[in-house]
Structure formats: structure tokens, C-alpha cells
Amino acid sequence: MCRIGSIKSKVPIQPSVALRLMLPQQEGHDNSGFAMVMQDLYGIFSGYKDKPLMSMACTQRGAQLVEDYMDAHNFVQLAEWIPIPDKRPGLTIQAMPYYIFRNYDYPEDAEKMTDREREDLLLDTRLALRKILADSGQGFIYSFWPDVLTLKEIGDPSDIATYFHLWDDNGCLAAKSIVAQCRQNTNYAIVRYAAHPFFLQGYTLCANGENTFYTKNKEFQKSLHRGYIGFESDSQCFLNTLHYVHHELQWPLTYYKHVITPLPFEEIAEREDKDILTGLRQSLANLEINGPNTVIGVLPDGDMITCCDSKKLRPVVVGRDENMVAVSSEVCGLNEIMPHRNRKADIYPNEREIVAIDGDLEVTRWKQ
Amino acid sequence: MEAVKTQDVGVNDLPWQIDYHAERCTMCGSCVAGCSFRAIEVVTQRQSLTVSEGTVPKPIHTHMARPIIKQRASLTDFCRGCGICQKVCPNNAIAPVRNPDSRKTLLSRDAGPIKRGGRTNLNAQRTLDSIIVGRISQMTDPSLDSARHTFDIRSPFGRVLSAKELPFKVVDGKLIKQGHTPPVNWIYPLIFSDMSIGALSTRAWEAVALAVGYLNEKCGLPVRMSSGEGGMPGNLLKSEYLKYFIIQIASGHFGWNRIIKAIPHMVTDPAGILIKIGQGAKPGDGGLLPSAKVAEHIQAIRGVPKATLSSPPNHQGLYSIEESVQKMHLSMNAAFGFRVPVAIKCAASATSVSVYNNLLRDPYKICGGFFIDGIQGGTGAANEVSLDHTGHPVVSKIRDCYLAAVDQGLQGQIPLYGGGGIGMTGNAAADAFKMMCLGANGVFVGKILIQLLGCVGNERGRCNACNTGKCPMGICTQDPRLVKRLDIDRGAQKIVDYVLAFDAELRKLMAPIGNSSLPIGRSDALVSTDKAVADKLGIQYVC
Numbered sequence: 044m045c046r047i048g049s050i051k052s053k054v055p056i057q058p059s060v061a062l063r064l065m066l067p068q069q070e071g072h073d074n075s076g077f078a079m080v081m082q083d084l085y086g087i088f089s090g091y092k093d094k095p096l097m098s099m100a101c102t103q104r105g106a107q108l109v110e111d112y113m114d115a116h117n118f119v120q121l122a123e124w125i126p127i128p129d130k131r132p133g134l135t136i137q138a139m140p141y142y143i144f145r146n147y148d149y150p151e152d153a154e155k156m157t158d159r160e161r162e163d164l165l166l167d168t169r170l171a172l173r174k175i176l177a178d179s180g181q182g183f184i185y186s187f188w189p190d191v192l193t194l195k196e197i198g199d200p201s202d203i204a205t206y207f208h209l210w211d212d213n214g215c216l217a218a219k220s221i222v223a224q225c226r227q228n229t230n231y232a233i234v235r236y237a238a239h240p241f242f243l244q245g246y247t248l249c250a251n252g253e254n255t256f257y258t259k260n261k262e263f264q265k266s267l268h269r270g271y272i273g274f275e276s277d278s279q280c281f282l283n284t285l286h287y288v289h290h291e292l293q294w295p296l297t298y299y300k301h302v303i304t305p306l307p308f309e310e311i312a313e314r315e316d317k318d319i320l321t322g323l324r325q326s327l328a329n330l331e332i333n334g335p336n337t338v339i340g341v342l343p344d345g346d347m348i349t350c351c352d353s354k355k356l357r358p359v360v361v362g363r364d365e366n367m368v369a370v371s372s373e374v375c376g377l378n379e380i381m382p383h384r385n386r387k388a389d390i391y392p393n394e395r396e397i398v399a400i401d402g403d404l405e406v407t408r409w410k411q
Numbered sequence: 412m413e414a415v416k417t418q419d420v421g422v423n424d425l426p427w428q429i430d431y432h433a434e435r436c437t438m439c440g441s442c443v444a445g446c447s448f449r450a451i452e453v454v455t456q457r458q459s460l461t462v463s464e465g466t467v468p469k470p471i472h473t474h475m476a477r478p479i480i481k482q483r484a485s486l487t488d489f490c491r492g493c494g495i496c497q498k499v500c501p502n503n504a505i506a507p508v509r510n511p512d513s514r515k516t517l518l519s520r521d522a523g524p525i526k527r528g529g530r531t532n533l534n535a536q537r538t539l540d541s542i543i544v545g546r547i548s549q550m551t552d553p554s555l556d557s558a559r560h561t562f563d564i565r566s567p568f569g570r571v572l573s574a575k576e577l578p579f580k581v582v583d584g585k586l587i588k589q590g591h592t593p594p595v596n597w598i599y600p601l602i603f604s605d606m607s608i609g610a611l612s613t614r615a616w617e618a619v620a621l622a623v624g625y626l627n628e629k630c631g632l633p634v635r636m637s638s639g640e641g642g643m644p645g646n647l648l649k650s651e652y653l654k655y656f657i658i659q660i661a662s663g664h665f666g667w668n669r670i671i672k673a674i675p676h677m678v679t680d681p682a683g684i685l686i687k688i689g690q691g692a693k694p695g696d697g698g699l700l701p702s703a704k705v706a707e708h709i710q711a712i713r714g715v716p717k718a719t720l721s722s723p724p725n726h727q728g729l730y731s732i733e734e735s736v737q738k739m740h741l742s743m744n745a746a747f748g749f750r751v752p753v754a755i756k757c758a759a760s761a762t763s764v765s766v767y768n769n770l771l772r773d774p775y776k777i778c779g780g781f782f783i784d785g786i787q788g789g790t791g792a793a794n795e796v797s798l799d800h801t802g803h804p805v806v807s808k809i810r811d812c813y814l815a816a817v818d819q820g821l822q823g824q825i826p827l828y829g830g831g832g833i834g835m836t837g838n839a840a841a842d843a844f845k846m847m848c849l850g851a852n853g854v855f856v857g858k859i860l861i862q863l864l865g866c867v868g869n870e871r872g873r874c875n876a877c878n879t880g881k882c883p884m885g886i887c888t889q890d891p892r893l894v895k896r897l898d899i900d901r902g903a904q905k906i907v908d909y910v911l912a913f914d915a916e917l918r919k920l921m922a923p924i925g926n927s928s929l930p931i932g933r934s935d936a937l938v939s940t941d942k943a944v945a946d947k948l949g950i951q952y953v954c
Contacts, residue, residue, distance in 0.1 A: 253552035255925045258935040266820025292574055295584050305928075307563045308597055319579065319586045325567050325595055326574045328823050333926045335552045354560065354927065356553060 045226045045251035049339045051347045051400050052367035055085035055217035058209040065225040067375040075226050077200035078238040080247045081192045081218035091146040098193040100139035101182025108175050117150035128206045136198030136206050162244050166270050183235045186242040195238045200225040224249045237275035241282045245343030248282035252357040255334035263329035281338050284330045300397050300411050303332045304353035339370050347400040355394040362389045368400045422482045426513040427492040429482040435504035442496035442505050447881040450490035454481045486519045491874045495883040525795040528877025533799035534786050535870040538806045542845050545938030548925035557922035566853040569595030569752030569779040571824045594752050599634045600853030605659050607641025609700050609709045610791030612894040615886040618902035623655050625907050635682045640698050642666015642712040648673035653681050661687035662697050663722030665713040684743045684753040691784030691831040693797040694758030697722030703880030706889035732769040740777045754780030759803035767812040771821050780826045787832025789858035792878035805831045810948050813850025830855035840916035848933045861886050863909050864902040
């Protein structure tokens with residue numbers, strides 16, 4: 044089972060905190076990779092918060108292909124960080140030759156664009172680069188968005204951290220929001236794109252458990268939006284649905300929960316808003332999830348959310364201290380990073396609620 | 412030999428032969444009285460006997476004329492194998508036996524094409540039996556407990572809009588509905604299919620209707636029943652129970668005079684309207700009610716004289732799908748104030764996907780369901796050549812239609828219902844479940860319902876006499892003496908019990924794949940042991 048976790052903090056934290064949240068949850072041979080999305084960045088990227096940041100892993104040839112494309116499309120490179128890895132022998136990691144994190148300035152004509160058009164430009168650029176890298180077999184691009192950094196690799200999470208010097212706490216990478224996961228979705232082939240968290244136009248999401256409605260979700264989502272591609276992991280469907288409900292339909296977040304875990308018809312019939320809920324259930328029946336799942340997500344405004352399936356077959360816990368709130372599949376992770384918190388205040392979200400954490404670390408519980 | 416010609420019909424030419432044991436027979440006459448086909452008669456036969464009548468054995472050989480039961484050698488009054496004689500015989504002295512050397516189908520075209528009821532006897536292949544629910548939740552995710560978890564077993568009946576078409580607006584953080592949406596009823600995914608009053612006896616129709624009432628009122632299962640083309644009793648049209656019925660309109664429009672007159676007096680809306688374009692058992696052919704079954708009450712309900720009622724093969728005046736949508740769908744919607752979903756039923760055909768695609772493009776968003784009836788559907792009367800040699804299997808057609816909708820991102824917008832052979836082997840739940848995984852929103856059944864009432868007809872040529880008005884079980888006849896054989900309450904109870912078991916079995920199939928909602932389109936849950944079936948349906952081949 045995937046263990047997932049996230050941290051939202053008042054002060055910038057480094058990836059080692061996320062690793063310490065995740066590693067106690069590891070069980071047996073459950074260590075096939077590490078992935079994280081960092082948002083609200085500090086450290087070396089703090090000067091470029093409004094500029095799109097590209098996160099990719101590639102070969103030298105792949106880097107050249109990307110550079111050619113970006114040049115041809117008038118993106119101007121601003122800053123770059125290429126980590127120098129610790130290649131000590133004995134580390135379990137299937138490393139790519141290069142990991143490139145690069146800020147760009149928008150093309151000139153982007154000035155006249157609306158926010159929506161700029162969002163689409165970034166998405167289409169990432170999709171185009173993904174295609175170039177995939178067709179040539181030269182690498183992977185995970186995100187291209189302001190103030191968002193994605194790192195993924197296959198191997199032992201602790202070794203991956205060593206490889207990237209994440210244990211060093213050298214201040215290079217820091218953020219106020221981190222979503223992390225320490226295992227790939229092993230039900231499918233181990234490929235980098237299958238490792239969550241996934242990112243799409245400001246939305247970050249990771250999910251554990253088996254999406255038993257994967258086929259239904261996928262077949263429906265494929266024609267909903269050009270950004271819903273890949274489907275290397277059944278968990279991508281949760282991100283696509285979040286993006287569709289919140290970004291495309293522009294419905295309030297509570298309806299995301301109504302879409303993925305609709306109320307039973309008998310309960311809907313008792314509700315004042317039964318017309319709405321029935322409408323959602325019938326029009327978006329193919330976006331329902333019906334398996335054991337927990338979702339952790341981050342919205343474009345930085346709010347962090349979590350919820351679980353309608354039978355609560357995958358648990359999740361939310362804990363906090365004065366500086367941060369963390370969400371975790373298992374409480375042992377919270378105990379590691381926040382041993383002195385008030386454990387009685389931990390929240391175990393029920394099957395009908397969404398828990399949201401805003402920028403002031405205020406925690407809100409919305410019941411479906 | 413002098414009295415026999417080779418063209419004479421003998422009992423050995425017939426599909427069933429009577430196995431009669433004179434020594435067990437007490438000549439009570441029950442079998443002869445019970446045989447509605449007049450296939451057996453009492454005759455006197457000279458017999459050679461050895462008897463001893465005294466207190467000590469004194470055997471005497473004698474000849475004696477004795478009454479016996481004899482099978483008629485007739486191509487009109489022939490045994491159908493229904494077994495009513497065996498059922499009524501107190502001494503187990505008589506039973507029909509299938510005759511593998513029958514020449515009946517060859518010989519009985521003297522009066523034109525053979526007509527019969529039932530379903531195809533030639534194309535009863537079971538695609539669904541080569542499909543298994545093969546994706547079981549274990550380790551990666553847990554199976555559910557079919558007895559303890561709650562299951563949400565409902566399907567839409569009505570036109571579903573895409574989310575972007577919903578007239579919803581955000582006000583104060585909440586969605587508010589502004590405007591009309593097409594009516595959608597969420598019903599049980601098992602629809603009792605269109606068998607008319609006329610095809611069925613009033614008692615049989617009433618038994619099915621009673622079961623529907625009970626399932627709704629007492630069991631909480633919103634099962635809906637289609638009236639068939641033949642109208643409905645006036646009192647029912649004006650009662651609260653109308654909400655459980657889908658009123659059918661077919662090319663003969665039988666019964667609609669009464670229905671239209673009842674509209675102002677209706678206290679509730681019907682569950683839906685079903686426009687029957689075609690029927691799987693005899694595609695391209697209209698309904699057929701032989702005059703033998705057009706009894707006085709049928710004449711009254713349908714507003715017709717006593718005559719054979721042949722519905723035309725097409726709805727007169729409709730020449731295209733677009734026209735059908737414009738005229739029939741709109742007028743039916745308008746008749747019920749756009750509150751009642753209007754669906755369409757077609758025989759499965761090589762053209763089904765084209766029809767479905769076209770309906771999906773309907774700009775009025777007004778078609779509330781596409782019912783596809785496969786070749787294994789039953790009928791009360793049809794030409795045998797149609798039953799056995801025309802039609803199209805339903806399984807791949809449902810899949811094709813579903814995938815056509817998937818290609819356009821329109822799956823679920825016009826609910827798909829599949830029928831024709833569902834429950835042929837007795838387990839409708841397994842068939843329904845597999846159909847739903849392949850993309851059907853639900854299934855409709857007819858034959859299995861009358862089989863539960865007592866029909867003994869099958870796809871191996873047994874009985875199949877629904878067209879004769881002589882149904883030995885009182886189900887497909889209007890003869891009051893035969894109709895009386897059917898116990899309405901017990902018949903209804905049998906259907907109720909079956910549907911409750913169906914519901915439990917459906918849960919038993921949903922639980923292992925870990926789903927509490929219906930797995931519509933979850934083809935990943937299925938595997939097939941037949942490579943050709945697997946390839947055609949796009950599911951995993953296993954061996």
C-alpha cells in the first residue's frame with residue numbers, strides 16, 4: 044500500500060522533514076521510490092516565485108531537445124539548478140543522467156495574455172516537451188509552473204535522499220508546502236510518470252489505494268481535457284477529477300467530494316439540494332471512485348486538502364503543532380516530526396468530509 | 412399396409428411422443444382434459460390379454476376392447492412437450508418424450524410459414540457464459556462484505572446531460588439550479604420487459620404487475636415494468652401505481668386511445684415512455700396478436716374488433732432517426748409535460764451503433780434511453796424463420812455502443828439497456844452484472860418472468876405455443892379455463908423471490924470486485940475463456 048504524506052508550514056522546511064514523515068511508515072519491501080512536489084519555494088528559487096519552474100529528469104540529448112524547444116518558443120531562461128549527486132557506491136537508485144530545475148521568463152507576447160491563457164501556455168508547453176522526451180526516450184518532465192518543484196526517482200527513498208543531498212539540509216531546497224510519497228504504484232509497471240504526487244495547472248495530488256473505477260475514470264477523462272493523459276497510475280484519475288471539477292467546471296471544492304464519493308440515493312433524496320446532488324451523480328457518474336483511497340491535494344491558492352473513500356477503507360490522519368500541519372497515512376509519521384504535539388487534537392477525517400488547511404494553517408472540516 | 416400412405420403423418424414424425432403405460436392408467440381422464448393442444452385422446456383398443464379371475468390361478472388368454480390414451484398423429488393437434496399430462500396424472504402413467512427424429516418442421520408448411528412463440532431455437536449460444544468475473548479484490552484492495560456493506564444499486568432512466576451543460580450556477584459557495592434539465596429516474600437495473608395484455612393473459616400480466624408493486628412497496632426495490640404494446644387497465648392508469656410502469660408505444664399504437672384519454676385523470680406520472688421500434692425476436696417485423704387471443708377484454712383495451720392484430724414493421728410516417736426524435740420523442744415528452752423520460756427500443760442490429768451515435772447527437776437532448784434487444788429475446792408470436800434466422804446477439808452490440816460513446820466522451824448520457832436472453836440459464840444476476848461491466852446501465856427481462864410464472868417453454872423447442880391461444884399454463888392465452896390454472900399470488904411471489912435473490916446475487920458479484928456502486932463499463936473486471944470473445948469485447952483472455 045502506498046503511504047502518502049504532506050506538510051504545510053508557516054516557515055520554510057526542507058525535504059528531510061518530509062522524508063522523516065514518510066520513512067517510519069515504510070513496511071517490508073515497500074520502498075520502490077520517492078517523489079515530492081514542493082510549493083511556495085524558498086532557498087535558491089526564492090527570487091523567482093512568479094516565474095515558471097521546470098522540473099525534469101533527462102539525458103544530455105533530452106536537455107538539448109528541451110532547450111531547442113524553449114528557445115524556439117521564446118521562453119527566456121532565468122535561473123537553473125542542476126544537483127550534483129552523491130554517487131557513493133551501494134545506493135539503491137535508478138538515476139537519470141541529469142536532473143534539471145530551471146526558471147524561465149514568459150515569452151514576450153504572454154504579457155497580453157489572461158491568466159487562463161498563461162495557464163494554458165504552461166500546460167501546452169509541458170505537454171509538448173513531454174511528447175518530445177517520450178518520443179525520443181530521452182527523459183521526463185514533471186511540472187512547469189511558477190513556484191512548484193517536482194522530484195521523483197525510482198529506488199530506496201533514503202538512498203534517493205542521500206543521492207540528492209536531501210539529508211544535508213543545506214538550504215538549497217526549502218518550501219512551505221511539501222507533498223510526498225515513498226512508494227510507486229506497484230500494481231502497474233514501475234515508471235517515473237506513475238509516481239505520485241502528480242501536478243496539473245496548479246493542482247497537486249497524491250492518493251493511495253486501488254482505484255477500482257480506474258477504467259471508468261480513464262475512459263471518461265481521456266476526452267474531457269487535453270491535459271488528462273498518461274494514466275500510468277490509477278491515482279492520476281483523482282487529480283484529473285479535482286482539476287475538472289474545480290478548475291474546468293469552477294465548482295466549489297465541496298462538490299469534488301460529492302463527485303468522487305457521491306452520497307447514496309436514499310440520502311440524496313432526504314437533502315434540500317437533492318436536485319444538484321442528483322445532477323452531479325448522474326452527469327459525473329464516471330468520475331466516481333469506489334475503491335479504498337485517500338487523497339491529499341494542494342489547490343492553486345496553496346490550500347492543502349485531504350479526504351478518503353466513502354467506506355473509509357484507507358485511513359488518513361491530520362496533526363499539527365504551532366508551526367505546521369501535516370497529513371499522513373499513518374500516525375507514526377506525525378509522531379516522528381511532531382512528537383510534542385497535542386495528539387488529542389489529531390483529526391482522523393471521516394468518510395464524508397474534506398479537511399482543508401489554508402495559508403494561516405487554519406484547518407476546516409467540510410462535511411459532505 | 413393397404414390403408415397407409417407414405418405421406419400420412421405418424422406420431423414418429425412429431426417432435427414429442429407420448430410415453431403411455433396402460434397398465435398404470437386408471438382412465439381418470441385428467442390428461443386428456445388437461446391437454447390444451449388436443450394432442451391426446453381416449454380411444455378403444457382391442458388388446459390381447461392373459462387374465463386370471465378366480466381365487467386360484469387359472470390364466471385364460473383372451474381379447475378385450477379397452478379404452479386407452481393415444482397420441483394424435485396430427486400436424487395441428489400435436490404434442491408440444493409441455494408435460495401437463497404428466498403433471499396431472501396421479502399414477503405416473505403418461506409423459507412426453509422428445510423425438511430426435513421429428514420431421515415436423517419439414518412437413519408443417521402446408522398452410523404457409525410456421526408461426527410460433529418463444530425465442531430462437533437455433534441461435535441460443537451463450538456468449539456470457541464464456542465470460543467470468545475475474546478481477547477479484549485481494550491484497551491490492553479489499554473485497555466488500557455482501558451482507559454487511561451497503562450497496563447502491565440504481566441506474567438512470569432518462570437523458571443525462573454532460574456536466575458542462577447542467578444549468579448550475581455558483582451562488583454563495585453553493586450550486587443552484589437555474590433552468591430545466593431532462594427528467595431522469597433512478598431505477599433498479601432490472602426492467603420487466605414489454606409483454607402486453609393480449610400476449611399475456613390478464614392474470615399473468617396482473618401477476619407480474621403485482622410483483623412490481625410488492626418489490627417497490629415492501630422491498631424498496633424500484634423495479635419498473637413496461638406495459639408492452641397493448642394498453643393498460645384504466646384503473647391502473649389512474650392509480651398511484653402508474654409510477655412503476657413504463658408505457659410502451661409501438662407501431663400499432665394499440666391501447667393509446669385509452670391512455671391518452673386517461674392522461675387528464677392521472678394522479679402521478681408514469682416511470683417512462685418506451686417507443687418500440689423493433690424487437691430482437693423478430694427484427695423488422697411488427698407485433699402480432701393472433702385472433703385466437705383477441706378476446707373481448709382485449710378488444711376493449713385496444714379498441715379493436717376480433718381479428719389478427721398485425722402491427723406494421725415501422726412507425727408509419729417515420730423515415731429517419733432525426734424524424735423519430737423530432738416527432739415521436741418530442742410529442743411524447745410534450746404529452747407528459749417534459750416530466751417523463753422517453754426511451755427507444757430497437758432490435759440489435761449491425762446498424763445499432765449508427766442509431767445510437769445519431770441519438771447521442773440529438774440537439775434536443777431528449778432521448779432518455781436506448782434499449783437494445785438481442786436475437787435471444789422472446790415473443791408471443793412470430794414467424795419461425797424470423798425467430799431463428801434474423802436478429803443480432805446483444806452482448807457485443809451493447810459493448811460496441813458503449814465504446815462508441817466512450818470515443819466521443821458521451822458514455823452514460825443516453826443510458827443503455829440490454830435484453831434478449833438475459834437469464835436464459837436461470838441466473839439473470841450474473842448475466843446482468845456482466846452486461847453492466849461491458850457498458851449496459853441495466854437489463855430488461857421478459858421470458859424469465861413468465862418462466863417463473865410457470866411457462867415451460869424453452870429454446871430447445873419445448874412448447875413454444877404462445878401464439879396458439881392454448882398456453883397450457885394460462886399465461887399466454889385468453890381462454891378463461893386455461894387462465895384459471897395460473898395462481899396470481901403464487902406467481903407474483905415467485906417473481907418477487909427471484910428478484911430478491913437476484914439482488915443478493917448482484918451484491919455477491921459486486922463485493923468481490925470491491926464496488927458498492929454499479930460497475931457500469933468496468934470491463935477490467937471481466938475475463939473471457941474464449942479468445943474471440945475477449946478480442947471482440949476488449950477484455951482479457953484467460954485460460
